[in-house]
Amino acid sequence: MKKILFISTRYPFPIFGADKLRSFDILKFLSKKNKIDLVCLGDKKEIKNKNLSFCSSVKVFQLNFISRIINIIISLFKLEPLQNGYYLSTEMKSFIDSNKHKYDSIICHLLRSSQYMPAKFEGKKVLEMTDLTSSNYQQSIKQLPYLNPLKYIYFIEKLLVERYEKKNLKKFDNIVFVSNIDAKKAREKISNKEKICVIGSAQNFNTKIFKYKKNNNKIIFIGNINYLPNKLACKDFSKNVLKKINLKYPEIKFHVIGNIGYLNKFFLQRHKNVIIHGKVNNLKNVITNSICGLCNVKISTGFQYKILTYMSYGIPAVVSTNSFVNTKLKKNKEVLVFSNNDKLIEKILYLKNNKRIANRLSKNSHMVTKKKYDRNKVLLKYNKII
DSSP: OOEEEEEESSOOOSOOSHHHHHHHHHHHHHTTTSEEEEEEEOOGGGOOGGGGTTSSEEEEEOOOHHHHHHHHHHHHHTTOOHHHHHTOOHHHHHHHHHHGGGOSEEEEESGGGGGGSOTTOOSEEEEEEESOHHHHHHHHHHHSOTTOHHHHHHHHHHHHHHHHHHHHTTTOSEEEESSHHHHHHHHTTOSOGGGEEEOOOOBOOOOOOOOOOTTOOEEEEESOTTSHHHHHHHHHIIIIIHHHHHHHOTTOEEEEESOOOHHHHHHHHTSTTEEEEESOSOHHHHHTTEEEEEEOOSSOOSOOHHHHHHHHTTOOEEEEHHHHTTSOOOBTTTBEEESSHHHHHHHHHHHHHOHHHHHHHHHHHHHHHHHHOBHHHHGGGHHHHO
């Protein structure tokens, strides 16, 4: 049994967003044969340790707005990613430095957590990179219009992140990605390519709840809506796709589930037939009577966990081409794939009206999560690298 410290910049509960799901799954899996402690940032008022009872200990540090702004400015002067400053807690860093000697391995979750790795730690150093951050920013830049200030902030951040990636990939013993595409790009940045490994996406095997009915009238989208790719995807569907579907089926509604800020909620709710749920405790109650689960993101690195979430409940998934390329799923057998909004509408109406196809997709997608994406099978590789 090894003693492991897991460092994250977000408290992994409630599980909305791929990064939270990934960290939660790794923590739970490694806790079976090891003693694992979690150190992370979060809101202490919302923390319920019973949700992470499999951890030996949970230590949470909270940041205020002023300290975040100051640290962002300092990061810019140091030519480090702005996100490093946003997620930097000197108190948390000091705690980790003082307790590093207690651990055999330290896992940093996401690139921004790598700043917490103690300089003279003698144990195993693992960076759970998940996705290649610089690639994500590059795609975001292409999608944003020239008049959007975020385009230029993201351009600066991309340059800083690329520089930081090259520097940090060298100091870890292992770097973990969920997709072969991102891993291949990362290997081009370093000489010791063997330290980079791929540990794919995983998902709990949930009870199949999908039942085809002609009066199914929900299209669901699950994710962190404050995250730019998800926000743009929901905005595009609400504005440009849903109204065309409603011309033929006015009863169909778009249900958005996950963490969402006030402004994003306000602007999305202005569109007809858009229902915002925010974070929910019982996902089954919301996703019952769905036609499909939607993954229409145009900015995509790694595997989109929302796809697996739909599939684990047997809900047919309709995914964009660029989301599909990062998967090993079978087109038209386990998911439906579209290349533009007209094709998206076509796929949704196809599921709405075709019982045989909807049921076949539901059955196949539900079974593949058990066979290929079971958490206890996929994450076995972690036992070798800690």
